[in-house]
Amino acid sequence: MVSPARLLVIDDEANILRFLTRALEKRGYEVHPVMEVAEALEKLSVIQPDLVITDLVMPDMSGIELLKRIKSHNPEINVVVITAHASLDTAISAIRGGASDYLVKPFQIEELCSVVKRALSSKRIVYGEGGSEAFEKKYDFRNLIGTSRQMKEMHGLIQRVSANDATVLITGESGTGKELVARSIHYNSQRRVKSFVSINCAALPENLMESELFGHEKGSFTGATSTKQGLLELAHEGSFLFDEVAEIPLHVQAKLLRVLQEKELRHVGGLRDIKVDVRMIAATSKDLRTLVQKGLFREDLFYRLNVVPIHLPPLRERREDIPLLVAYFLEYYSQKHGLKAAMRIEDAAVKHMTEVSDWPGNVRELENAVERAILFSDDGVIREEQILKAASEHSRETSGTAMPSNGSRNLKTETEGFEKRLIESVLKETSGNKFQAARRLQISRQSLQYKIKKYQLE
Known part of the structure; x- marks a missing residue:
């Protein structure tokens, strides 16, 4: 399953923030609403957003300065700024400073969603003070x-x-x-x-x-x-x-x-x-x-x-590189998920990954399999059966459910069906612990609670 895009939304007006959050969550995005710039800057490292949406006029810091801070933190994060007609020149300055796009108040939900979709489909890397x-x-x-x-x-x-x-x-x-x-x-x-x-x-x-x-x-x-x-x-x-x-x-x-x-x-x-x-x-x-x-x-x-x-x-034509890639992903995702030491992996698991799996999804599939195995390991060791489980999950995701007799498929329904099954599985494995489940799923607890309610899993 492709994870929903993670959006950090910043606005000091509660009503506007609620409007933006509801509109974007209904479109399937994972939304993290924030009212203060200081909190937003703290969350940049924690949630690692795919996109930041921010009002240009904030009480504790200008939108232009916030844009500079975001680009200094990570030039790869796209930023959309919201502005009033009176500050349109400032919005254009923000574009020159690295923002992906801007919205002029008042705007329709369709316009908001169109701008977000465009911003997520492209990347514009402009460096902050740290340079390149x-x-x-x-x-x-x-x-x-x-x-x-x-x-x-x-x-x-x-x-x-x-x-x-x-x-x-x-x-x-x-x-x-x-x-x-x-x-x-x-x-x-x-x-x-x-x-x-x-x-x-x-x-x-x-x-x-x-x-x-x-x-x-x-x-x-x-x-x-x-x-x-x-x-x-x-x-x-x-x-x-x-x-x-x-x-x-x-x-x-x-x-x-x-x-x-x-x-x-x-x-x-x-x-x-x-x-x-x-x-x-x-x-x-x-x-x-x-x-x-x-x-x-x-x-x-x-x-x-x-x-x-x-x-x-393709990865199947350079199998000798697989152990090196596995070692890299183990270290990277162990650090990303806050583990004190890199996860270990059994030789049998590495042998299976190198000699048996064909990896039709190539390096991306291998990377996903290693990260999943890390998330589902309880004792710091990855075994062959966990790799088999991760590969099986990928196969189900890419093949999808059976094609209906009329040949039609509903992407939204199938995606939500898989998401529901995955959340059910993780909640069962964590004995209903929502904090641990959210961590394994790499979403906020707020988003998990929303999805539990949406799929009636309580």
Whole structure:
């Protein structure tokens, strides 16, 4: 099951905070409402939000200063600011300072949800006072774990391609680490001190993609209440990752081709050409050559993107790297979940993971299996049966329930069904201890209580 996005919502007005919380929880998000900036800053490390939504005008700290603090804490956290018409200029300053988007009061629930969805589908990394040094260290190509022949070749290729501005096309199955490679290219390049912006083309609605990428002018379409820069502009002098690039509609592909060829773009509804200097990186789990043959992807765009191809092998083709990955994930998640010492794992479990499992979800599936095993271990040791259980859970999640006879499936119903079963299972294993259950599920106790009530588990 994909965990719900975790949102930290900050507003000093109780009524607005309740409105935002209810609206977002109804859409399935995990919401942590906070009224004071000091508490919000404390919660950044605890809940590790995917997105922060904050009012620009707070009594104990300005929204701009809060934005700087958040970006200094973690440049990868996206921030949406809420503003009144009178402070619209401040909101635009916030965008320049690294905010993902802004909302102007009063706004409709649909507008709120649209902005949140857009913010969660892209990442814009702008550094705070700490600069980019920590990220350069984190995404050093040498941190791509593995000593197999394939990984050694990849290290050399990343090192070479980072030294220039050539466009890169990264291919590979889902879960192989394509975004990690893209970030390694950026943080080992001359552009590392500038923005790294990524967008998941599969997660962004088709009708929003053009304005999100290229920006729009005020009044260019319904809801365009102000002129707004696109993500490509915000990545100026930095790098831009098109994740799942095959999902870009054909009419948007034509405009993207112009950016690659001419280094300029035009806002939706605009008349002026805008110069942009962006290093392009694209990633896909699909075969673009096949899509070109079917007329679903432009051939000229494919050749523009495929200047330097990098293919990531599936985990089953580099099994010798699995023990190293397991050791890394054990240390990382033991520390993340507050364990005094790294969890140990039996040799039989490592052997099963290396020699038996095929890991169709690749490194991402392996990572999830290790974290789950840590959460469900009671004595500090991971055994083979726990790995089998974690793999079984993943298989059920990815295969889903049986297809109804009419061929239709309801994503919301199936997701909620699995969530209910998982919560029931964890509550049973923790003997009804909600604090321990929330910790294992990596959600707040408040969110757990809400879901218990929602699914009538009491």
